[in-house]
Amino acid sequence: MELILLTFLMLAFIGLGLTVFLGIRSFKKRISWIKSFIFIALYGIFCIGILVFLIERRAPKLIKRIPVIRTIEAKQSCDCTWSSLSLEKDDFSAKHKPAAQRISNQMYIRNEALRQKWIKQGRLVPVEEMEGFGISKLDFSTAHLTPLAKKRLYELGKRFRASIQNPDEKMSYFMVSSITRSQLQQTQICERYPTACTKDHSPHSYGVAFDIYRLHSRYKNCNVGMKALENVLQEMQEEGKILLCTESKCIHVTVCG
Numbered sequence: 001m002e003l004i005l006l007t008f009l010m011l012a013f014i015g016l017g018l019t020v021f022l023g024i025r026s027f028k029k030r031i032s033w034i035k036s037f038i039f040i041a042l043y044g045i046f047c048i049g050i051l052v053f054l055i056e057r058r059a060p061k062l063i064k065r066i067p068v069i070r071t072i073e074a075k076q077s078c079d080c081t082w083s084s085l086s087l088e089k090d091d092f093s094a095k096h097k098p099a100a101q102r103i104s105n106q107m108y109i110r111n112e113a114l115r116q117k118w119i120k121q122g123r124l125v126p127v128e129e130m131e132g133f134g135i136s137k138l139d140f141s142t143a144h145l146t147p148l149a150k151k152r153l154y155e156l157g158k159r160f161r162a163s164i165q166n167p168d169e170k171m172s173y174f175m176v177s178s179i180t181r182s183q184l185q186q187t188q189i190c191e192r193y194p195t196a197c198t199k200d201h202s203p204h205s206y207g208v209a210f211d212i213y214r215l216h217s218r219y220k221n222c223n224v225g226m227k228a229l230e231n232v233l234q235e236m237q238e239e240g241k242i243l244l245c246t247e248s249k250c251i252h253v254t255v256c257g
């Protein structure tokens, strides 16, 4: 922010000097008024370009949206919860937490510095929208997972689409609402939703968990899409690749193998 402000002040100061200089020269008829005006206008455009570049560079990188995911105008969207999907719950303390610690090799993301360190080392990798799923605006998490967890999320999206036969309905996609949270973000979310969060050592803080909260379908109801999602979640759970449990208003998934 300081850099942008300093650049703005510097450019404004130079601009003022240039205007006075050209004004005097025009007044003395050394240069025409029209030329002075063109010089000042060009300088103004140059300044706007520099400031826009600095502001853009400062903006956080957004998740890359892949158009193929949202090629349809979804006509219906349905909540993905424990009551809308028939799934078997894996015990959170006995299964999810130990699996997250084991599969991530104890990579507990205590703070932002550790997250950045593990991103640099490739132990956390960026996740983008891919076939079969979208990512909502992430307020308390970032779109990173371990390479294995990313592979499983992409596999889930692919298998979800592959299990739908109807070409129109095949364009359905589910939405992921939370991905990786540092311990600090976990604390923040607990302050906001005290009854609906894991206070300590959440699988989200190991980069191996994500939440599915909504399904978008082309049809008037989500029956086909919901059934397909339910089947794929059950299959991958039986294959020992993921663990499932309920969270308020979403399905929590921990990758375990």
Ligand SMILES: [Zn+2]
Pocket (backbone or CB within 6 Å): 178, 204, 209, 210, 211, 247, 251, 252, 253
């Ligand atoms: Zn969760």
